Amino acid sequence: MNWEITISGFGGQGVLFIGRLLMEAGFASGQQVSWLPYYSGEKRGGMCSCFVNISEERIGSIFISHPDIAVAMNPAAYAMLEPDVKPDGLLIVNESLVKEKSQRPDLKAVYVPTVELAKEVGDESVANIIALGAVLARAPVVTTSSVIRVLNQMMSKNKPQLELNKAALLKGCELS
Amino acid sequence: MSNRGINDMDNAIFRRPDIMPDRATHFCPGCGHGITQRLIGEVLDDLRLRDKAICVGSIGCTVTSYLYYDVDGTEAPHGRAPAVATAIKRCHPDLHPFAIQGDGDLASIGMAEIVHAAARGENITIIFANNANYGMTGGQLAPTTLVGMYTSSTIAGRKEDRHGFPIRVSEMLATLDGPAYISRVSLHNPANVRKARKAIEIAFRAPLEGLGMGFVEVLSMCPINWKVEPVNAPQWIVDNMIPQYPLGEFKCKPEVEELKKAVRG
Amino acid sequence: MxxxxxxxxxxxxxxxxxxxxxxxxxxxxxxxxxxxxxxxxxxxxxxxxxxxxxxxxxxxxxxxxxxxxxxxxxxxxxxxxxxxxxxxxxxxxxxxxxxxxxxxxxxxxxxxxxxxxxxxxxxxxxxxxxxxxxxxxxxxxxxxxxxxxxxxxxxxxxxxxxxxxxxxxxxxxxxxxxxxxxxxxxxxxxxxxxAIDGARGRDRRxxxxxxxxxxxxxxxxxxxxxxxxxxxxxEVRYEGMLLDDAEIVIVAYGSAARAAMTAMNRARKNNFKVGLLRPITVFPFPSQVLSDLAEKGSKFIVAEMSSGQMLEDVRISVGNQNEIKLVNTYGGVPLTPDMIFEAIDLMS
The missing domain is CATH 3.40.50.970 (Thiamin diphosphate (ThDP)-binding fold, Pyr/PP domains)
Structure with a gap:
């Protein structure tokens, strides 16, 4: 299987980070991976995307125009991604910021109030992790446990942060 | 290559420095560069630097300065000699790169490189030959050209309102913490040539001791482009250049004061 | 390993x-x-x-x-x-x-x-x-x-x-x-x-x-x-992919070659005979291999993220007899597999 994943939002929403987690988890499971950030000139607050390939084969394009899985963290990202997701693809929409609903019948669109759910687990800064959990609940791209292992490694020196991220991931995974 | 000839005569009372091959320079009659090159040659001999010195050529009349020393040499693009010398020193702290740069090379196109090399405290020696014009290209306006001075690109003289003011490089660099030693000397008479010799030696000794850049600005004759007789060029320095560019030391770290005691003259 | x-x-x-x-x-x-x-x-x-x-x-x-x-x-x-x-x-x-x-x-x-x-x-x-x-x-x-x-x-x-x-x-x-x-x-x-590393015991350099x-x-x-x-x-270096039976050869380097690879694979699934020639050295340019492919009658798609700069090298190598099409982006925009696939589709 070759998973093509695009995640977009404002810079600062943790778009690159959840892409990175997916890539690291894919790599740890022995897959070929690529991760490409794509953003406008501002260091903070501009439009930001990342493209992740997770594949059993040699990866072609590092830029993805038709993702199997898309995560739209803000309205601009939704407008950009919604038409491009592959038929039968998965679109995770950050319902906290995006009010539109997709009219595409060939799409699995999932609306997730990421900010509210993130507050429930303790801090809105992990809204991105909620969205990642929602991806994992709907698509067998990598296992939840493999992402948790990556988090364990990355945040081993910051237990409270680690627990917050884990809680957010599991909260996102609970969505059905 | 024979580096002897006249130097082998037993009764010689004035010798070419051993480090300087027996060849004519390309400098014009009355030019100061030959004196500066010789003074550096004496210092290279005295400090026994043949195995360590790297002569970094610059662009302008100093372009082939490396031809006149029997040491390893290279050639920097216009203004970049301090950058080239920096890298040589950083990669080989045991070597001693030095450069002679003219005023166009150092104070115009290469201003960034000299300022930053000085600010970083690079342990290199820079001899700055200031003759107030672009010698090699035919005597155009330089950053050091005096107000009112004729050049081939200011045929009615340098005007403050159109061409701005000459730059006092030594004073400017002396505001930095990096350099160990900065001084301005002149070649207009034997007494001042002796002082120049001493300053150049200090400018070699200080970086050799790891104290930072040694920098000597040499006011140097350029009779051809000044349109004066070679014999009158020294007096031209006294009358025109020294009032704008006063002689003296502008920076001397305390450790360098100690070093000076070892310098003759 | x-x-x-x-x-x-x-x-x-x-x-x-x-x-x-x-x-x-x-x-x-x-x-x-x-x-x-x-x-x-x-x-x-x-x-x-x-x-x-x-x-x-x-x-x-x-x-x-x-x-x-x-x-x-x-x-x-x-x-x-x-x-x-x-x-x-x-x-x-x-x-x-x-x-x-x-x-x-x-x-x-x-x-x-x-x-x-x-x-x-x-x-x-x-x-x-x-x-x-x-x-x-x-x-x-x-x-x-x-x-x-x-x-x-x-x-x-x-x-x-x-x-x-x-x-x-x-x-x-x-x-x-x-x-x-x-x-x-x-x-x-x-x-x-x-090297100039100090003229110790030798002539100066x-x-x-x-x-x-x-x-x-x-x-x-x-x-x-x-x-x-x-x-x-x-020193000519290149990677050729599926060139043996290729009727269309994409020429691309860098990340554009990655997009070209995806486009090529999609084209092959659609039974288009497409190959990829990826220069690894762009100087020296793999002119001979392109010239040989041209002899066999291939058509060429040059895919690059510029106004068509490598296109000139491909033209010099291929000559005037074969069709050459440029697919490109410029101004910091990535080249997508879609764009290249579309060109393949049009050329086939």
Whole structure:
């Protein structure tokens, strides 16, 4: 299987980070991976995307125009991604910021109030992790446990942060 | 290559420095560069630097300065000699790169490189030959050209309102913490040539001791482009250049004061 | 088996340089290659090697000149506007036969342009780039693994030919992360009997490109030209994919070649006979293989992120008999598999 994943939002929403987690988890499971950030000139607050390939084969394009899985963290990202997701693809929409609903019948669109759910687990800064959990609940791209292992490694020196991220991931995974 | 000839005569009372091959320079009659090159040659001999010195050529009349020393040499693009010398020193702290740069090379196109090399405290020696014009290209306006001075690109003289003011490089660099030693000397008479010799030696000794850049600005004759007789060029320095560019030391770290005691003259 | 690890493209250049024995790095910040400079600022001093952040790209390239003249393997990295500034220094090094590696992580120009990845420096890189008669071997990685491998090769070729060597990648590749196999460090570096490292116990050496006497200069140039001819004969590198039965050959390098690979695979699923010719050296350019493919009657699609700069090399190689179509983006916009697939569809 070759998973093509695009995640977009404002810079600062943790778009690159959840892409990175997916890539690291894919790599740890022995897959070929690529991760490409794509953003406008501002260091903070501009439009930001990342493209992740997770594949059993040699990866072609590092830029993805038709993702199997898309995560739209803000309205601009939704407008950009919604038409491009592959038929039968998965679109995770950050319902906290995006009010539109997709009219595409060939799409699995999932609306997730990421900010509210993130507050429930303790801090809105992990809204991105909620969205990642929602991806994992709907698509067998990598296992939840493999992402948790990556988090364990990355945040081993910051237990409270680690627990917050884990809680957010599991909260996102609970969505059905 | 024979580096002897006249130097082998037993009764010689004035010798070419051993480090300087027996060849004519390309400098014009009355030019100061030959004196500066010789003074550096004496210092290279005295400090026994043949195995360590790297002569970094610059662009302008100093372009082939490396031809006149029997040491390893290279050639920097216009203004970049301090950058080239920096890298040589950083990669080989045991070597001693030095450069002679003219005023166009150092104070115009290469201003960034000299300022930053000085600010970083690079342990290199820079001899700055200031003759107030672009010698090699035919005597155009330089950053050091005096107000009112004729050049081939200011045929009615340098005007403050159109061409701005000459730059006092030594004073400017002396505001930095990096350099160990900065001084301005002149070649207009034997007494001042002796002082120049001493300053150049200090400018070699200080970086050799790891104290930072040694920098000597040499006011140097350029009779051809000044349109004066070679014999009158020294007096031209006294009358025109020294009032704008006063002689003296502008920076001397305390450790360098100690070093000076070892310098003759 | 060697260890696999995740690495960014720019970091892979830095690590490749370290493995190749790069003893000094001089650089100036410019997006999108800042992580390379930052990585070197930590790694080299820790190994007792030289790192210096310079006052400009001009200073950086001239420090590379100074360091390389002493025989040290050294490099700088930059992106397009900075690369333009470095042309004078590179020309001096080509003229003085001083080896070094310059990595140009291309962004969109002209002018300040855009920080998006681009391939608009193709002409500058493959035609010498600065003043005078010279060429540089120019390596075009298309993956993070190649960012490492070709950087190591660049140091080897620079020393082999005593010539600056370029690693030319686009900003997208530089910023991307992929898994790679770590390489072994180079054990021994070639001796350099020309380096200016202090004239201890030998005649003095001189490294320059200046001939006071105009009669001597053409002789020097002729030696350089012979060297470039050897490069053309010995150093052409490319990857061919599915070329045997290809009726359409896509020619692409760098991240555009990755998009081309995806487009090719999609086309093959749709029973289009499509192959990919990916130049790894863009100077010397793989002209002969293209010319041979043209003989067989192939059509060509040139896919690149510039106005069509490599297109000219393809035209020169292929001639006028075969159809050649350009698919391109410019201004920092990535080339997508869709665009290339569409061109295949139209051409079939």
């Amino acid at each position: 060697s260890e696999r690890t995740l690495m960014g493209g720019n970091i892979a250049i830095a690590e490749g340089a370290i493995l190749a024995g790069c003893g000094a790095y001089f650089g100036y910040p410019i997006t999108p290659q800042n992580d390379l400079l930052e990585h070197m600022s930590v790694r080299l001093p820790a190994m007792g090697r030289v790192f210096l952040q310079t006052e400009s790209e001009l200073a950086a390239i001239n420090m590379v000149y100074g360091a390389a003249a002493t025989g040290v393997r050294c490099m700088t990295s930059t992106s397009s506007p900075g690369f333009s500034l470095q042309q004078e220094g590179i020309s001096y090094m080509a003229g003085a036969e001083v080896p070094c590696v310059v990595a140009n992580i291309m962004r969109a120009g002209p002018g300040l342009g855009n920080i998006g990845g681009a391939q608009g420096d193709y002409m500058q890189c493959t035609r010498g780039g600065g003043h005078g008669d010279y060429y540089l071997i120019t390596l075009a990685p298309a993956s993070v693994q190649e960012m490492m491998d070709l950087t190591m090769l660049a140091f080897e070729l620079a020393d082999k030919y005593r010539n600056p060597t370029l690693v030319m990648a686009d900003g997208f590749l530089g910023q991307s992360v992929e898994s790679i196999v770590m390489r072994e460090p180079v054990k021994s570096l070639p001796p350099k009997d020309w 001189l490294i320059n490109s200046f001939e006071m006497n105009p009669i001597d200069h053409p002789k020097r140039i002729r030696l350089l030209l012979e060297k470039y001819e050897r490069m053309r004969l010995e």
